[in-house]
Amino acid sequence: MKIERITWRVVDFPLARDFHPAWARGRNQPNLLMVLIEVQTDEGVTGIGAAHAGIEAAVAIERFVAPYFIGQDPTYVERLVPVLRDAEILGAPVYCMEMTLWDIVGKLAGLPVAKLWGGYSDRVVAYCATAEVRSPEQRVDDVHRMLAQGYKAVKFRFHLPDPRQDLKVVEAVRAAVGDRIEIMVDANQAGVEPGHGGHRTWGFPMALTVARELERMKVRWLEEPLPRHDYDGLRRLRDKLDTLAIAGGEDNHGLHEFKLLIDRGCYDILQPDALLSEGVGEMRKIAALAEVSRVEVAPHTWGNGIGLMANLHLAAAIPNCPFLEFPDDPPSGWTAAARDQMLAEPLVIDRQGCVRVPDRPGFGLVLDEERIARHTVSAHSVSSGD
Numbered sequence: 001m002k003i004e005r006i007t008w009r010v011v012d013f014p015l016a017r018d019f020h021p022a023w024a025r026g027r028n029q030p031n032l033l034m035v036l037i038e039v040q041t042d043e044g045v046t047g048i049g050a051a052h053a054g055i056e057a058a059v060a061i062e063r064f065v066a067p068y069f070i071g072q073d074p075t076y077v078e079r080l081v082p083v084l085r086d087a088e089i090l091g092a093p094v095y096c097m098e099m100t101l102w103d104i105v106g107k108l109a110g111l112p113v114a115k116l117w118g119g120y121s122d123r124v125v126a127y128c129a130t131a132e133v134r135s136p137e138q139r140v141d142d143v144h145r146m147l148a149q150g151y152k153a154v155k156f157r158f159h160l161p162d163p164r165q166d167l168k169v170v171e172a173v174r175a176a177v178g179d180r181i182e183i184m185v186d187a188n189q190a191g192v193e194p195g196h197g198g199h200r201t202w203g204f205p206m207a208l209t210v211a212r213e214l215e216r217m218k219v220r221w222l223e224e225p226l227p228r229h230d231y232d233g234l235r236r237l238r239d240k241l242d243t244l245a246i247a248g249g250e251d252n253h254g255l256h257e258f259k260l261l262i263d264r265g266c267y268d269i270l271q272p273d274a275l276l277s278e279g280v281g282e283m284r285k286i287a288a289l290a291e292v293s294r295v296e297v298a299p300h301t302w303g304n305g306i307g308l309m310a311n312l313h314l315a316a317a318i319p320n321c322p323f324l325e326f327p328d329d330p331p332s333g334w335t336a337a338a339r340d341q342m343l344a345e346p347l348v349i350d351r352q353g354c355v356r357v358p359d360r361p362g363f364g365l366v367l368d369e370e371r372i373a374r375h376t377v378s379a380h381s382v383s384s385g386d
């Protein structure tokens with residue numbers, strides 16, 4: 001079997017309503033931008049993937065991936081992984097390309113990828129990942145809605161100039177619903193936004209102060225309390241806590257750095273993402289390293305439903321995944337329906353707050369072709385005859 005043709009389309013979906021992500025204060029995000037990738041073989045099987053990116057990923061695929069993939073057997077995934085690792089040196093990360101290969105392997109085997117990998121479960125508990133900063137009163141209303149939907153866990157964003165104001169959201173929710181919902185908090189301190197027109201940079205003393213308050217309120221984890229390369233600070237913070245877990249990793253890259261995060265004791269919970277941080281198959285290796293170090297893995301997802309699907313299969317295939325990130329923050333424009341608008345069969349939570357792995361071969365993606373065609377900005381392809 002050989003890869004005969006690769007096509008990739010930049011697709012720009014509008015959001016129906018305003019969306020003000022907490023990590024980009026003052027900005028309205030009007031759209032969902034992605035690159036949809038299809039890898040076609042000479043035996044008629046096609047692998048699907050998507051980048052959480054725009055034209056920059058399209059260029060990286062064209063220049064640094066497609067020339068090495070065309071003509072190769074897509075079932076020898078391990079031979080092609082180094083291409084993706086090297087692509088990142090020169091262009092945008094395109095770990096998403098590994099997903100297309102596993103989609104092909106799963107389709108050939110007639111198995112969902114999660115089962116192909118030995119499978120741990122057919123479903124994963126979702127947590128409702130909010131994105132906006134809202135008042136305590138609004139968040140109490142939101143949590144009542146989440147509980148009615150079946151959610152068992154929610155994640156809030158701490159981004160106000162004074163984190164003591166952020167803490168009031170957790171206090172209000174605990175007062176309103178007690179322990180009926182697990183609570184997580186994301187400080188988004190690992191990337192570029194703090195101190196860069198975004199929100200406040202915390203530093204170690206602030207991270208510890210907030211963490212101790214969250215521990216008192218029985219919060220499950222604090223995510224990204226410090227910069228992504230502050231390995232010593234993360235370890236020191238973790239050492240000072242008893243029940244609150246420290247989570248992170250969405251902004252770290254590659255199997256080798258995740259090993260470093262484990263070896264240095266930075267996190268209780270690692271959050272790699274199949275589109276952003278490492279290939280979905282390589283994430284199994286991260287999960288195995290984590291497992292032997294008694295660290296959990298809860299994949300990060302943000303940009304689109306195709307990435308969520310990849311992370312879902314990984315989450316269901318490993319024994320050390322407590323939760324799956326499930327972005328959904330109505331009444332803003334960023335809802336589960338908006339996130340999955342490229343899929344004819346979007347991912348939903350059931351009454352137990354779980355997301356089920358579709359019982360279809362590969363990743364089980366069913367595309368809404370008509371909608372994708374309507375919002376395609378540019379289309380690119382390379383084939384073995386070119």
Ligand SMILES: [Mg+2]
Nearest residue numbers: 186223224250
């Ligand atoms: Mg996060």
